[in-house]
Amino acid sequence: MNKQEYEAKINKTYNGAVKVISPYLNHHSSMKFHCSKCNTVFYNKAGYMLGKDHQKHICTMPYGTAHGERLLKVRSSKQNRTRKTRDISKRIYQMIIEDYTYKEIASEIKVNSVIIRDHFIAEGLIESNTNNP
Ligand SMILES: [Zn+2]
DSSP: OOHHHHHHHHHHHTTTOEEEOSOOOOTTSEEEEEETTTTEEEEEETTGGGSOGGGSOBTTBOOBOTTSOBSSOOOSSOHHHHHHHHHHHHHHHHHHHTTOOHHHHHHHHTSOHHHHHHHHHHTTSSOTTOSOO
C-alpha cells in the first residue's frame, strides 16, 4: 500500500474525519493523526487505524490496548474531568511511543507506577515476571 492508498482508506474508514499528519511508511509504523470530529491529535499504529474496532480511533478515546481495553475511562458527565482524563491518556500514549519506561511515565504524570506497569504488561511491552519492581 502506498501513501495515497493508505490515506484513501483512512478517509473512507473515518468518513473524512481523520487526517493523516505523519508520512506513511508501513503498517507497523506509529503515526500522528488529527480527528476533526473530536478535534484531537493522537498517535496510533498505521495498521491499527484500519484494524479491529477496538484498535481504531474512537472519539474522545485516543488510546486502546491490544486487548480492546481503553487505558482510561472517559466520563461524559463531568466536562473538566473528561478533558483532564483525555489529556493524560494522550500524554501516556505519546510517552510510550517515545520509549519512556513505565517508571518515567508514572513519575511524569504522578501516578502509582504499578498502574502504568500493569498497562505495559497488558500491552506486552514488558514481561509480567520481570524482577523490576
Ligand atoms: Zn475523533
